[in-house]
Amino acid sequence: MSLLDVRQLRKRFGGLVVTRDVSITLGKGDRVALIGPNGAGKTTFVNLVTGHVRPDGGTVLLDGKDVTRASPTARVRAGLVRSFQVTRLFSEMTPEEHIALAMLQRLGRSRRIFADFRSMPDVVDEADRILSLFNLSGIARVPVGAIAYGQQRLLEVALVMALKPKVLLLDEPAAGVPSADIALIERALAQLPADLAVLMIDHDMDFVFRFARKVIVLAAGGVIFDGTPQAVAADARVRQAYLGSYADDRGTA
Amino acid sequence: MTTDATVKARNAASLGRVRRSAAVDATAVVIILAAAALLYVLFPGSLALFTRMVAIMMLALSLDLVTGFAGIATLGHAALFGAGAYAAGILASKFGFTDPFAMLGVGAVAGALAGIVSSVVILRGRGLGQLVLSIAIVQLAHEAANKLSAWTGGSDGLSGIAPAPIFGLYRFDLWGRTAFILAVALLVVVFVLLRVIIRSPFGMLCRGIKQDPVRVRAMGAPVYGTLVKLYAIAGAVAGLGGALSAVATKVVGLDSLSFTLSAEALVMLVLGGVGKLFGALIGTFVFIWFEHLVAAINPFHWLTIVGVMLIVVVLFEPRGLTGAAEALWTRARGGRR
Numbered sequence: 031m032s033l034l035d036v037r038q039l040r041k042r043f044g045g046l047v048v049t050r051d052v053s054i055t056l057g058k059g060d061r062v063a064l065i066g067p068n069g070a071g072k073t074t075f076v077n078l079v080t081g082h083v084r085p086d087g088g089t090v091l092l093d094g095k096d097v098t099r100a101s102p103t104a105r106v107r108a109g110l111v112r113s114f115q116v117t118r119l120f121s122e123m124t125p126e127e128h129i130a131l132a133m134l135q136r137l138g139r140s141r142r143i144f145a146d147f148r149s150m151p152d153v154v155d156e157a158d159r160i161l162s163l164f165n166l167s168g169i170a171r172v173p174v175g176a177i178a179y180g181q182q183r184l185l186e187v188a189l190v191m192a193l194k195p196k197v198l199l200l201d202e203p204a205a206g207v208p209s210a211d212i213a214l215i216e217r218a219l220a221q222l223p224a225d226l227a228v229l230m231i232d233h234d235m236d237f238v239f240r241f242a243r244k245v246i247v248l249a250a251g252g253v254i255f256d257g258t259p260q261a262v263a264a265d266a267r268v269r270q271a272y273l274g275s276y277a278d279d280r281g282t283a
Numbered sequence: 284m285t286t287d288a289t290v291k292a293r294n295a296a297s298l299g300r301v302r303r304s305a306a307v308d309a310t311a312v313v314i315i316l317a318a319a320a321l322l323y324v325l326f327p328g329s330l331a332l333f334t335r336m337v338a339i340m341m342l343a344l345s346l347d348l349v350t351g352f353a354g355i356a357t358l359g360h361a362a363l364f365g366a367g368a369y370a371a372g373i374l375a376s377k378f379g380f381t382d383p384f385a386m387l388g389v390g391a392v393a394g395a396l397a398g399i400v401s402s403v404v405i406l407r408g409r410g411l412g413q414l415v416l417s418i419a420i421v422q423l424a425h426e427a428a429n430k431l432s433a434w435t436g437g438s439d440g441l442s443g444i445a446p447a448p449i450f451g452l453y454r455f456d457l458w459g460r461t462a463f464i465l466a467v468a469l470l471v472v473v474f475v476l477l478r479v480i481i482r483s484p485f486g487m488l489c490r491g492i493k494q495d496p497v498r499v500r501a502m503g504a505p506v507y508g509t510l511v512k513l514y515a516i517a518g519a520v521a522g523l524g525g526a527l528s529a530v531a532t533k534v535v536g537l538d539s540l541s542f543t544l545s546a547e548a549l550v551m552l553v554l555g556g557v558g559k560l561f562g563a564l565i566g567t568f569v570f571i572w573f574e575h576l577v578a579a580i581n582p583f584h585w586l587t588i589v590g591v592m593l594i595v596v597v598l599f600e601p602r603g604l605t606g607a608a609e610a611l612w613t614r615a616r617g618g619r620r
Contacts, residue, residue, distance in 0.1 A: 106503030120494040134484040
């Protein structure tokens, strides 16, 4: 049973076809990477799947239910959550408040007017557990605007985890992170629940190849490769469309 | 067993933080009550002025909710205040319901409704567009009140409001003592409720929307619905302020529904400090007091002096008077260490 089933998704902007009959399936525990050169249509694909852009054709099934016409927030509530390439956090709020707010939303308590999450033991306990999992306990009550960028990226992953999604779209989780801190992000991603289906969009090849068990390559709006990380570098079409010199570097190294 | 103990300790610490917040609220209430008592004793002849201040404080608090906490720009907030004032005034003068609590209740409901209507219009725009729509709303409301003179008294104002004694016991006296005590009691209740609301999950959601609405949507939370709800709450607070002014002054004028009052409320909020609730109280108090003093000294150029004061505050302490006080406090504490 696949958690995310994208079938024949199509989108054109005027005369330009940006998504051409793309089909992807993700099952429990899948770790799939979506790569492709600039302009391949990765961002549009993410926007189609999350509901920010209406497709011209095709269907998106989430855990067996058709969500092709559902609003972005309805998809999130159904378990399809995304992270952002550029950190989107509340700069005046603390990491603890971020996690608590995500949990309150998940638990259906975010509309409460006369309540305080600090007097809800279940929320306080889980927020504390998630923050310590990502080594953020020490700065749990510091406004996010005052913490380091690498830690903000970690919080982004922690926040997504607090929403307990079924399917997670990670949009360049390591974007802008100094290379010394990439290991931290990788460790954070290793903490994601094993049965979660993850689709990662990224440029950093080494990073992608360590994380993914399956790679999908998008070029000019269509899927040109779908297979293992080992096979992708050997594929002639992928070499031509995207990897180019990188694949040769790997070969000589 | 040890983990059990740490969980218990953590929950206790968390509840301790809740209690500390309550203690801060209690301190704020004590300060408000002490200031009110002091004014009552020192300036028994100016109680009407202070009651007006409290009514406008409700408007500034309401504006702080919308602008300070949710980041919606508005120059038409007096529409909600005026809705409350006229609803309370019409209830008393045209329908003969003169119970002050009925008037206040109807004022709050009318304010909430006006809040919902204006939010539906204002939230269509963004940034400058939002500002223009908000001005349009208050101008339309002003013109409607002007034209419907059979109900509102038009430009002559609505008179013939004679509130009954509170609980049938305490009459609204000539010196405005009853009105002042009623106003302070209402202010304390509203202030504490708003403090609770901004700490609540709903309040966190509103603060989140101000800082990044895209992230709020990506968490699956509604942005539009949350803001309309916030506007309804803010409308009830502003409407209560309007109704209080109707009860206390026994007249409602078109100025309660004006662009000028909307803009002044924003000035008071900026003066006191945005997004802190206490700033709304301090800013209103200082602005109206200053206006009162300067207008007595120089009735022609008082607006110039108010303008200069505002420029000084915005240039030297953009976080307002409460921001300046906070900075002094942290510096004093840092110096002692």
